[in-house]
Amino acid sequence: MAGMTMWWTLLVVCVTVLAVPSPRETQKWSKISEDEIVKLNTESNADAPNYKIGVGIADITGPAAEVNMMGYANPSQVTGGIHLRQFSRAFIIADINKPDNRAVFVSIDAGMQDQLVTLEVIKLLQAKYKDLYSIKNIAISGTHSHSGVAGFLEHLLFQVTSLGFIPEAFHAQVNGIAQSIENAHNNMVDGNIYYNSGNLTKSNINRSPSAYLNNPKEEREKYTANVDQLMTVLKLVDKNGGDLGMINWFAVHGTSMNNTNHLISGDNKGYASQLMEGYFNKDVRPGKGKFVAAFASSNLGDVSPNTQGAKCIDTGKSCDFNSSTCGGKNEKCIAFGPGVDMFDSTRIIAEYQYKKAMDLYKSATKMLTGPVSTVHQYLDMTDQTVVYNSTFWGKTCKAAMGFSFAAGTTDGPGAFNFKQGDTEGDAFWKFIVSFIKKPSAQMVECQKPKPILLPVGEMLEPYPWGPSIVDTQMIRIGQFAVVAVPGEFTTMSGRRTRDAVQKSLMEHGMSNDTVVVLAGLTNTYADYIATYEEYQVQRYEGASTVFGPHTLQGYINQFVKLSEFLAKGTEAPTGPIPKNLLSKMVSLLPPVVFDEVPPFQKFGGVAHDAEKSYKRNTTASAVFHAGNPRNNLRTGDTFMSIEFKDPKTGNFSEMFSDSDWCTRFYWKRTEEILGYSKATTWWHIPPTVPTGTYRFRVYGNAKHIIEGVKAYDGVSREFTVTA
Ligand SMILES: *[C@@H]1O[C@H](CO)[C@@H](O)[C@H](O)[C@H]1NC(C)=O
Ligand SMILES: *[C@@H]1O[C@H](CO)[C@@H](O)[C@H](O)[C@H]1NC(C)=O
Ligand SMILES: *[C@@H]1O[C@H](CO)[C@@H](O)[C@H](O)[C@H]1NC(C)=O
Ligand SMILES: *[C@@H]1O[C@H](CO)[C@@H](O)[C@H](O)[C@H]1NC(C)=O
Ligand SMILES: *[C@@H]1O[C@H](CO)[C@@H](O)[C@H](O)[C@H]1NC(C)=O
Ligand SMILES: *[C@@H]1O[C@H](CO)[C@@H](O)[C@H](O)[C@H]1NC(C)=O
Ligand SMILES: *[C@@H]1O[C@H](CO)[C@@H](O)[C@H](O)[C@H]1NC(C)=O
Numbered sequence: 001m002a003g004m005t006m007w008w009t010l011l012v013v014c015v016t017v018l019a020v021p022s023p024r025e026t027q028k029w030s031k032i033s034e035d036e037i038v039k040l041n042t043e044s045n046a047d048a049p050n051y052k053i054g055v056g057i058a059d060i061t062g063p064a065a066e067v068n069m070m071g072y073a074n075p076s077q078v079t080g081g082i083h084l085r086q087f088s089r090a091f092i093i094a095d096i097n098k099p100d101n102r103a104v105f106v107s108i109d110a111g112m113q114d115q116l117v118t119l120e121v122i123k124l125l126q127a128k129y130k131d132l133y134s135i136k137n138i139a140i141s142g143t144h145s146h147s148g149v150a151g152f153l154e155h156l157l158f159q160v161t162s163l164g165f166i167p168e169a170f171h172a173q174v175n176g177i178a179q180s181i182e183n184a185h186n187n188m189v190d191g192n193i194y195y196n197s198g199n200l201t202k203s204n205i206n207r208s209p210s211a212y213l214n215n216p217k218e219e220r221e222k223y224t225a226n227v228d229q230l231m232t233v234l235k236l237v238d239k240n241g242g243d244l245g246m247i248n249w250f251a252v253h254g255t256s257m258n259n260t261n262h263l264i265s266g267d268n269k270g271y272a273s274q275l276m277e278g279y280f281n282k283d284v285r286p287g288k289g290k291f292v293a294a295f296a297s298s299n300l301g302d303v304s305p306n307t308q309g310a311k312c313i314d315t316g317k318s319c320d321f322n323s324s325t326c327g328g329k330n331e332k333c334i335a336f337g338p339g340v341d342m343f344d345s346t347r348i349i350a351e352y353q354y355k356k357a358m359d360l361y362k363s364a365t366k367m368l369t370g371p372v373s374t375v376h377q378y379l380d381m382t383d384q385t386v387v388y389n390s391t392f393w394g395k396t397c398k399a400a401m402g403f404s405f406a407a408g409t410t411d412g413p414g415a416f417n418f419k420q421g422d423t424e425g426d427a428f429w430k431f432i433v434s435f436i437k438k439p440s441a442q443m444v445e446c447q448k449p450k451p452i453l454l455p456v457g458e459m460l461e462p463y464p465w466g467p468s469i470v471d472t473q474m475i476r477i478g479q480f481a482v483v484a485v486p487g488e489f490t491t492m493s494g495r496r497t498r499d500a501v502q503k504s505l506m507e508h509g510m511s512n513d514t515v516v517v518l519a520g521l522t523n524t525y526a527d528y529i530a531t532y533e534e535y536q537v538q539r540y541e542g543a544s545t546v547f548g549p550h551t552l553q554g555y556i557n558q559f560v561k562l563s564e565f566l567a568k569g570t571e572a573p574t575g576p577i578p579k580n581l582l583s584k585m586v587s588l589l590p591p592v593v594f595d596e597v598p599p600f601q602k603f604g605g606v607a608h609d610a611e612k613s614y615k616r617n618t619t620a621s622a623v624f625h626a627g628n629p630r631n632n633l634r635t636g637d638t639f640m641s642i643e644f645k646d647p648k649t650g651n652f653s654e655m656f657s658d659s660d661w662c663t664r665f666y667w668k669r670t671e672e673i674l675g676y677s678k679a680t681t682w683w684h685i686p687p688t689v690p691t692g693t694y695r696f697r698v699y700g701n702a703k704h705i706i707e708g709v710k711a712y713d714g715v716s717r718e719f720t721v722t723a
Contacts, residue, residue: 049238374475403422595675
């Protein structure tokens with residue numbers, strides 16, 4: 001056992017090894033030592049508990065093979081393995097005196113949350129808990145990782161590149177989210193919540209600065225940066241001050257991994273969560289520990305983690321400022337992160353967020369006190385009248401995408417002849433698109449100056465291409481309010497919303513120290529929300545502001561209205577209820593037909609073995625005959641492990657799984673017709689693991705023509721790791 005303790009305690013190193021900050025950097029940040037954490041746990045925060053708190057985590061990873069990935073809309077970007085699993089992290093906070101008064105905040109390592117997913121999660125929970133959980137008190141927010149699967153969203157536009165709806169992806173997400181909430185429900189204890197905030201630099205940049213510059217000068221002058229650097233942290237502890245979990249909100253896109261990646265990953269926020277959870281949950285694999293840390297999204301619409309900015313990949317020069325093109329071509333203008341490659345960039349942006357969150361967590365002393373309340377209302381965003389002043393008013397429109405939408409962004413440029421900042425539109429595409437659907441004259445007028453590429457709000461067959469009824473929701477915990485928004489608010493959109501809501505909450509009786517955060521991509525995905533001024537410029541974010549120029553003000557008015565219900569703890573009318581479209585979904589992705597291995601081989605058999613010996617801080621790998629990972633997602637489990645041989649007993653046990661930072665699981669169909677495929681296990685050996693004997697193990701399920709799906713596993717040769 002002593003031997004075990006020794007190497008178990010070293011496990012965290014997987015996460016910090018590749019990730020270890022330089023000594024100088026370490027000093028710069030928190031200098032958190034083991035001692036300080038222990039002190040934190042035992043000494044401080046013995047305040048009388050104000051809330052009941054539950055935290056839970058569950059795996060939502062979709063199919064690790066053959067499924068289009070969500071975010072870049074690139075049909076050739078399909079899954080082929082796992083770097084980090086994706087998790088749902090749930091936090092239930094209840095009034096200690098009236099525990100049925102509860103709010104549930106869930107952060108998922110996914111591109112966004114979809115309305116149909118939300119509806120099905122609630123169905124599952126209500127089957128168990130009746131009305132304790134409902135659309136009213138559950139907010140589910142996507143971190144916006146662009147390295148998860150697509151196919152779980154209900155609107156057709158988001159299914160075009162994924163060949164329709166993908167039931168396995170959808171159910172993995174629905175079940176995982178419900179499971180995380182159930183885990184939180186079963187863990188509820190008395191405790192307290194502290195908040196803190198601070199600015200994090202070097203971690204985000206504005207990817208559409210020319211649009212931001214169109215906002216009024218007086219407004220811009222109130223801020224030092226064209227992105228929000230503010231990170232707001234909630235620290236959740238039990239009644240003895242023991243650490244339960246953390247939620248923070250910080251605005252940055254999950255696009256550190258770029259559109260050439262095929263491995264499932266939680267991107268920078270998912271990895272930041274694993275780092276913090278790894279710190280508190282020392283000896284357990286990712287997603288298995290008690291302490292849950294969510295790095296949630298916020299007003300990230302125009303915010304990129306690729307902090308080196310965009311440049312022309314052919315000339316190395318700056319791209320055209322207004323259109324993000326190089327010699328007229330958008331696909332040559334690409335933004336890069338701070339690292340040597342996309343993995344390294346993911347690590348760096350994750351570490352910055354993790355370190356800041358840890359500092360703020362450690363020093364959080366402002367305690368939340370007061371009631372828990374939630375308010376939810378469905379809103380038809382195609383039909384809102386917006387009055388700015390006595391002479392200026394407008395209406396929201398049926399959803400439409402502008403031409404710049406197809407140009408993509410500098411985080412992942414589109415491949416065709418589109419450019420950003422386009423208020424004219426390309427003639428060829430106008431022609432192509434006219435076959436899909438011509439926008440009505442009314443829509444063209446309403447959406448001006450957007451040249452309409454896809455009038456999604458008027459495309460209803462075989463089911464709607466875009467959203468119309470969206471969720472709007474707010475959560476209150478004492479003097480803390482969460483505005484749960486159904487899309488990607490740009491920096492300035494988020495600031496305007498927070499300010500308006502804070503003012504309204506205080507006017508309706510909340511205290512003068514009320515804190516407001518914006519939780520992005522929550523409950524429904526209704527694309528982008530740019531300001532009226534940014535909309536005029538029609539870069540990607542404006543082109544993707546689907547309900548027209550007055551979209552933002554429509555939302556602000558709504559949240560100002562909901563603030564009164566939230567502050568007073570009263571019920572808002574339900575609003576128009578959206579249809580559940582589940583039975584209408586069309587899936588065109590072919591199923592796995594069968595898996596096969598070459599003659600005289602078996603599933604899990606070694607195709608290319610590991611070497612006999614490796615030095616630490618190098619990379620080991622082995623290749624196996626495999627089945628298709630779609631046969632069984634191995635939810636909450638793993639497709640591979642690194643096993644260490646206990647020198648005393650000779651027994652092997654798992655040291656790392658497919659969700660650890662230092663491992664990668666690759667899968668590839670090698671023979672389409674014969675049904676062969678190969679899985680590669682990859683391990684960057686951390687410099688701090690014990691020397692000794694190791695081996696790879698793979699797990700999987702193969703689809704046999706006659707016997708159906710059967711599980712298999714296999715091991716590589718034993719290999720030694722030397723200093
Ligand atoms: C963060 O920066 C903003 C301006 O960019 C400033 O107003 C605010 O006070 C800063 N917040 C903290 C906690 O330092
Ligand atoms: C970008 O566009 C604005 C407005 O049309 C113009 O004033 C500005 O000069 C342009 N900037 C560059 C660098 O082309
Ligand atoms: C993606 O990142 C890789 C490095 O990891 C780089 O070689 C490639 O050029 C990047 N591609 C895009 C489109 O950003
Ligand atoms: C109304 O708002 C518009 C746009 O911000 C502005 O141009 C106009 O002067 C305002 N009118 C009044 C009466 O405030
Ligand atoms: C906030 O409210 C508290 C208590 O009502 C009061 O003492 C304090 O002066 C107020 N602060 C501000 C800045 O208004
Ligand atoms: C690990 O190897 C990399 C180069 O591959 C090197 O930069 C780094 O310093 C090494 N780390 C340790 C702890 O030896
Ligand atoms: C090692 O494995 C053997 C047989 O599998 C088992 O009986 C024994 O308890 C294991 N020892 C330890 C220390 O886990």
